[in-house]
Amino acid sequence: MASHSSSNAGATVAPPRAPDLSTDELQRYSRHLTLPEFGREGQEKLKAASVLLVGAGGLGSPAATYLAAAGVGKIGLVDFDRVEASNLQRQILYSTSDVGRPKLEAARERLTDLNPHVEIETHDVRLTSDNALDIIDPYDVVADGTDNFPTRYLVNDACVMTGTPNVYASIFRFEGQVSVFATEDGPCYRCLYEEPPPPGLVPSCAEGGVLGILPGFIGTLQATEVIKLITGIGNPLIGRLLMVDALEMNFRTLNVQKNDDCPVCSDNPTQTELIDYEAFCGIPSSDSSQNGTDDVSQIPEISVQDLKQRRDDGDAPFLLDVRKPHEADIADIGADQLIPLDELEDRLDEMDAEPGSEVVVHCRSGGRSAKATEFLRKKGFDAKNLAGGTLAWSDEVDDSVAKY
Structure with missing residues (x-):
């Protein structure tokens, strides 16, 4: 164990005896x-x-x-x-x-x-x-x-x-x-x-x-x-x-x-x-199973591969981006609408999707979109979080999407 000592004025640690310099x-x-x-x-x-x-x-x-x-x-x-x-x-x-x-x-x-x-x-x-x-x-x-x-x-x-x-x-x-x-x-x-x-x-x-x-x-x-x-x-x-x-x-x-x-x-x-x-710090465990409840750690998710497949099949759900506009300028995966998370509650009536409809929410890595998904589900939307966000999309679907 290292020996540690200090005081407020001229504090110093106490390392072992100083070796000679070459x-x-x-x-x-x-x-x-x-x-x-x-x-x-x-x-x-x-x-x-x-x-x-x-x-x-x-x-x-x-x-x-x-x-x-x-x-x-x-x-x-x-x-x-x-x-x-x-x-x-x-x-x-x-x-x-x-x-x-x-x-x-x-x-x-x-x-x-x-x-x-x-x-x-x-x-x-x-x-x-x-x-x-x-x-x-x-x-x-x-x-x-x-x-x-x-x-x-x-x-x-x-x-x-x-x-x-x-x-x-x-x-x-x-x-x-x-x-x-x-x-x-x-x-x-x-x-x-x-x-x-x-x-x-x-x-x-x-x-x-x-x-x-x-x-x-x-x-x-x-x-x-x-x-x-x-x-x-x-x-x-x-x-x-x-x-x-x-x-x-x-x-x-x-x-x-x-x-x-x-x-x-x-x-x-x-x-x-x-x-x-x-x-x-109030951060939910990532180990909880996702069973469809509105608990932040258990909200429904969709993978980037599944979203890509549904787009290819012509069955794409409404995609909501909850990042800031400057982030969308860096990396865009084709969201139908952008409403930043901190504005979502006040601008809910601006959404181009109706309550009851399927909405996939995305951000950079999945944290903000999880919060937005929880909020939308409470408002009656069939909302799912895009797991991993644009980072996962870049890694697993399209590496031309910039990572930031």
Whole structure:
């Protein structure tokens, strides 16, 4: 188990005794060594330290790149995705030739080429309540670059329970946030956001978009906080949330107080084990059978192959697109009508299908369309969700449909 210690001012982790730097390393890190506040001691602390990056995407790409270049001794990466063309606009670890490859395979190759003195450890798994403690515990610092609420709460709770500082960052459209959680005396993510937002309230980056350069900017700030924690220099963002608006180029810092009643990090926590974070965030299980009821997890679905076959047979149901118009401009599978999910209730009388008729609803991946399907069924429509949305259509029916 790694030894973790920190305090609010000049917080630092406690890696093992610093190893000596080789001649090549002295030359490679010379610009660090000439910094009076950093010097050889700081570089040796980096070499002795280990950092786990949860997510090797938009935030993980710049964070991993700069941490490897800086000379962090061991970098762990948790991810299970493959590189897609839509990643290349912001995930700078990858190139066009990497499309289709496992992200961890491409990331290891790139980071090792950047700095062969750094050990790259990969975890090709989805982080869950069953494996999070075992994966996180050996590392000195965690950098959370995830893009969903269940994993953010999971990472936070696991960091608190293992005593591992959590350098948090998030991005959306043109805005980003950075902070340091789960230190000995500082707040945790739950002190700031005690409860997750309702499912679907906050769109994903795939749905809402993100300025390509923003994760590079925010991920670099995240890597900076990691280095400050390891070396003990500067004033880390413990008890502070840095908020960045790239459009206005505006920076704000909010103070975050430790919650004395926090269920996880207080002196008398009420939650001492990891939980079901999908359920905690109100996300229904995907394992439920679809039996025709109006439960969100059990609404009727139709596969993209079945829809394609019915079109070919001249028996196509009415197809409703509940994405935003700009999404339809990117990928179009021939919907009969487009009404965004957040406008559907107010514009129901505009639908070109009558109650009782068969309607298939689609979005990008099936989440928004599931909500719309549930709503339409309550209004008397024979509605079905198109499983997998335009992504599945591109994968299984027509690869000329763009994936985004």
